Amino acid sequence: MxxxxxxxxxxxxxxxxxxxxxxxxxxxxxxxxxxxxxxxxxxxxxxxxxxxxxxxxxxxxxxxxxxxxxxxxxxxxxxxxxxxxxxxxxxxxxxxxxxxxxxxxxxxxxxxxDKPTPRNDAAESRTDEEEWAEQEQQMMIHQQDRTLTDIQGTLTTLAQQAGLMGTEISEHVEMLDDLERNVDRTDSKLNTAMKKLQKFIRDTEETKSGWCIGILIVILCVLLLMVVLI
Structure with a gap:
């Protein structure tokens, strides 16, 4: 505990x-x-x-x-x-x-x-109870002022924290936007590279086929020549 x-x-x-x-x-x-x-x-x-x-x-x-x-x-x-x-x-x-x-x-x-006793209307004199009541009221007002000051300080602190949180969120949003743009650029480059690779494969396949046909024609010519000579 x-x-x-x-x-x-x-x-x-x-x-x-x-x-x-x-x-x-x-x-x-x-x-x-x-x-x-x-x-x-x-x-x-x-x-x-x-x-x-x-x-x-x-x-x-x-x-x-x-x-x-x-x-x-x-x-x-x-x-x-x-x-x-x-x-x-x-x-x-x-x-x-x-x-x-x-x-x-x-x-x-x-x-x-020490206060002199008033010689006219006694109702105007202040008793100890009245003075004490006034002091109590002043103390209550003072305490309320202190409480309001504390509340104001707390609200100010919360407002500052909210402002800091808003700034951090904005920075994170900007970072996410940058990340998204980088991902898009990377994806575009990857697609371009794949297309180039596919073209290279096709070109290679076509080139190999042409060479094979050429070799076969040469072999066929040699065989025909041999037959004619024999």
Missing amino acids: QDPYHEVQSEIQSSLQNAINLRSSYQRIKSTAGADSEELAWARNELNATLTTLEADLEDLEGSVKMVEETGARMFGLEEDEVMRRRKYVAQVKREIDNMKRELTSDSSRRQA
Whole structure:
């Protein structure tokens, strides 16, 4: 059976490194920009979206580990130590994700506490739930954009492959046409050669017949001469 762990782990590691880089960028912007900075909001939403995707990938990785455990490590050619190492890796990544999410949640709560309480209509104030819902919506839109980008890249690749296949087919058709023309020329030359051979045979046969008749006439003349002389 095929072990899906390493392929999923590679994607996890790439997404985790991306999240770490975004976290560093977010912290840098937070230390220099204001709480209402658009750049800071973008960095926070980007990190949130990456963490959401990373959590989904981590579930797949955890599922692959569970599959190995349920099926039996021996079926995949693995030892128990390797299975334990994979469990630890999943737990480590999960802790890093949780730490980054807690940091974002703490920053969000701190910004909410620092906001002055409006003195007019309370309906205009934004609650934590509303802000979180908006962030979730932005993350969903971001995820959809990434999916559409992936689909577009796949379609572009397919179009390029189709173009290459069309070029190869055209080249093969040209090669077949050349082969057909060569076969026709060869067949024509062969027919010409056969006709020449047949003509040569006929000419040879006619020439041999003439020589035979001539020899017979000479012999007959000699015999008549001998009879006359005798």
